Amino acid sequence: xxxxxxxEAAQTTGWTPRMLRYIERIGLIEPxxxxxxxxQYGAGELQRLRTLRELLAEHEIGLGDVAFALRLRRDExxxxxxxxxxEAEPQRPETVSADxxxxxxxxxxxxxxxxxxxxxxxxxxx
Amino acid sequence: xxxxxxxEAAQTTGWTPRMLRYIERIGLIEPxxxxxxxxQYGAGELQRLRTLRELLAEHEIGLGDVAFALRLRRDExxxxxxxxxxEAEPQRPETVSADxxxxxxxxxxxxxxxxxxxxxxxxxxx
DNA sequence: CCAACCTTGACACAGCTTTGATAAGGTTGT
DNA sequence: ACAACCTTATCAAAGCTGTGTCAAGGTTGG
Numbered sequence: 001x002x003x004x005x006x007x008e009a010a011q012t013t014g015w016t017p018r019m020l021r022y023i024e025r026i027g028l029i030e031p032x033x034x035x036x037x038x039x040q041y042g043a044g045e046l047q048r049l050r051t052l053r054e055l056l057a058e059h060e061i062g063l064g065d066v067a068f069a070l071r072l073r074r075d076e077x078x079x080x081x082x083x084x085x086x087e088a089e090p091q092r093p094e095t096v097s098a099d100x101x102x103x104x105x106x107x108x109x110x111x112x113x114x115x116x117x118x119x120x121x122x123x124x125x126x
Numbered sequence: 127x128x129x130x131x132x133x134e135a136a137q138t139t140g141w142t143p144r145m146l147r148y149i150e151r152i153g154l155i156e157p158x159x160x161x162x163x164x165x166q167y168g169a170g171e172l173q174r175l176r177t178l179r180e181l182l183a184e185h186e187i188g189l190g191d192v193a194f195a196l197r198l199r200r201d202e203x204x205x206x207x208x209x210x211x212x213e214a215e216p217q218r219p220e221t222v223s224a225d226x227x228x229x230x231x232x233x234x235x236x237x238x239x240x241x242x243x244x245x246x247x248x249x250x251x252x
Numbered sequence: 253c254c255a256a257c258c259t260t261g262a263c264a265c266a267g268c269t270t271t272g273a274t275a276a277g278g279t280t281g282t
Numbered sequence: 283a284c285a286a287c288c289t290t291a292t293c294a295a296a297g298c299t300g301t302g303t304c305a306a307g308g309t310t311g312g
Binding site (some may be wrong): 037044047048051052055058059062065068069070072073075077079081082083085086088089 | 173188201214
Binding site for chain 1 (some may be wrong): 272
């Protein structure tokens with residue numbers, strides 16, 4: 001036996017067994033099962049359970065939000081529909097020039113990397 | 127002057143004034159205001175209100191879901207964090223080498239003990 | 253100046269989400 | 283063979299979402 005049971009996994013990750021089942025039910029983490037149906041949490045799942053906790057805490061989001069993000073990623077039609085609805089959003093302070101927009105897009109990637117590789121709040125306050 | 131008041135906008139879009147205020151509160155559609163604070167719905171907003179209805183109905187999602195998608199789009203750090211968490215999704219026990227597994231097993235007990243002594247919110251075994 | 257709008261704020265309620273507890277029964281290791 | 287796990291299903295409670303309605307007061311147009 002190389003995987004942890006649900007109680008062991010709960011203990012090492014800080015969740016409760018109940019929540020582990022719930023997290024499975026909403027499709028976030030689905031551990032393998034033994035012949036007889038016992039859940040088996042492997043190292044990958046344990047790691048993801050821990051980072052999931054951090055994700056929720058650091059950004060004040062809920063499990064349902066992550067589940068929705070997953071749904072977006074799996075349902076291309078939905079993703080496109082939502083995205084194109086948001087795309088039309090005329091909320092920007094003022095219409096930016098094509099130049100500014102291009103630059104924004106180019107810097108976007110760098111900002112994401114930065115956000116992921118630093119633990120600090122990025123105060124690149126424009 | 128071609129902007130509609132909240133009641134007029136509600137009637138032409140199928141929402142209620144109450145919901146239009148709610149939709150504004152969660153950041154989805156924020157109409158301009160007159161000097162005295164009256165909401166002014168323009169053609170663009172009316173169109174978006176109608177397509178928002180379709181979006182929700184066609185994909186069985188809620189306003190909160192769209193609000194979250196908007197948040198993702200505005201908060202790059204959050205978007206990156208969620209995305210990278212989901213990225214690791216296909217991780218399964220067998221993706222981990224036997225070496226790592228062995229080490230994991232050896233440390234398992236210590237981890238559980240540590241988790242128990244540093245996190246007393248889980249006094250299960252009730 | 254008055255009716256008919258608008259504003260924000262609050263109370264209310266159904267329904268869904270999140271989480272716990274408990275029951276009835278199967279699996280496992282010693 | 284028995285304790286200590288595991289499973290699913292169900293009941294329950296706290297909290298959030300979506301929505302209506304009403305109140306107190308400001309704005310507007312005829």
